[in-house]
Amino acid sequence: MADVYTPAYTEQIERARHEASLLFARVAMTHLFADGPTAYRPDAEPPRGALARQPVLFRQKLLDYLADRGELIIEGDTCRPTPALAARARLTEEEFLGPGATGSPTMEVIKHFETVVGGVLAGRDGLVLLEETYGAETTARLWHHLMVEAGPKRAPSKLAARALDLRLRSGAPTVVFEGGAGIGATLREALTIDGFRARTAHLASYGFTDVSRSLMQQARRMVADEVPELLDRISFDRVDLDDLDAYDDVPYLRDGAADLVIYESVLYDVADLHRVLTRTRRILKPGGWLVFTFGSRGRPGRFFPFEFFQSTLHSFYRAELDPPRRVNCGYLTMAEWTASLRDAGFGRFRVLPDAADHDRWPYGGIVAERP
Known part of the structure; x- marks a missing residue:
């Protein structure tokens, strides 16, 4: 596998992380902090059952990602965004990526998921929402890209x-x-x-x-x-x-x-x-x-960009937790x-x-x- 894990592959991984930081900033400011500070209780016991877990753990993973990157101001059981996070969310993609730069094909796909995050946080399944919004054919194309064609x-x-x-x-x-x-x-x-x-x-x-x-x-x-x-x-x-x-x-x-x-x-x-x-x-x-x-699974600030898509799906939270063999839902x-x-x-x-x-x-x- 030495010919796979190359500097070029590393660059793809880092680009995905970089692009995700803009998308997740927009998601956070639109859905988590639109009305001011929000609750942050990382040690809270998650509910049982895939449907109940999904919106709770999806929200928690996004907050853990931001906290690990130092982009939350945490005060007791609440948190608010840093000025840098709020400022990044206001950037256009050209301002963020550089003049004339465009997002990768994977970024373009993930932007479709960005549009349904509100429904995911309300407990809906990501794929169902995509089909309702964009149709079955487009959803199948997005799935194919993320599961087969995406560089990482x-x-x-x-x-x-x-x-x-x-x-x-x-x-x-x-x-x-x-x-x-x-x-x-x-x-x-x-x-x-x-x-x-x-x-x-x-x-x-x-x-x-x-x-x-x-x-x-x-x-x-x-x-x-x-x-x-x-x-x-x-x-x-x-x-x-x-x-x-x-x-x-x-x-x-x-x-x-x-x-x-x-x-x-x-x-x-x-x-x-x-x-x-x-x-x-x-x-x-x-x-x-x-x-x-x-x-x-690794540090949230480094890992969540590669779990974001799966984290929108109900099936990702079906796990019967069995510590120490299995502590986490999903990865x-x-x-x-x-x-x-x-x-x-x-x-x-x-x-x-x-x-x-x-x-x-x-x-x-x-x-x-x-x-």
Whole structure:
């Protein structure tokens, strides 16, 4: 992955953070401080249930982001913006980015989410609001950009794709299960690897799953257009990762059936992470790999720009908290991932990039082996 985590990639990450600082300033001044100081109680216990948690934790994450950046004046249980924060919110994009400069494609997408933040803070789901405001076709395009095309997001897709390619290089017949596969970001990325198409001759079967029928339909069309020779070895199935034991009639989900399990940017969305990891270990053959990608939770002032989109969704708050294995809804810290993997029986795993680099490069993944 050294050719992925490069100075150019670092520049993309920092640009995303810089652009977010303008958008979040506008959101804060429009929705949090429009009527003056607001409550700030970072240690308050969040409510139970995804629908109740979402507006509370979304608001809290935005305030934690501003506090970590030193942009709040905190007085007891209330806070107000610093003059610098209020001034930044009044800047035009050209004033903020520089004469003649334009925002990145990702900034243009996030600006759509900016317009629905009021509804999110009122407890509505971000994707539903986008569809109501911009229509299903535009919303699908925005989703595709954030999940597949956005520069920072390419790192985890490449990691998952390279793990798939590396497994096929053994030459042995390989059974793959990809959970929450969406529109096929992993497979799309793998097809760009030299020699991958030829190595798919070693693919015995590929279980391509998601809970969304429409996403799987898009993925099937992609496979038919780009790699039709795999259609007879790919199964498109609707599978709920929180209930993997219910699919004992699916060949690649039986005990010891899979050589490789891939969860590309999906494990943060499950309700019971420990159950999903232990059931995944059951599905893997001895020596099989679990490969999953993530955004590794770090300091709010550095990390929240990469969680903003997901934080607008109800599903992001479904987690059954299980400390110390899982303390946070949504993305986990490296300590949480470590405890979760070890308790699920994955004692041997590798983190990419190194944990020491997660503040600089928050997107990455883990390759874990079943003993």
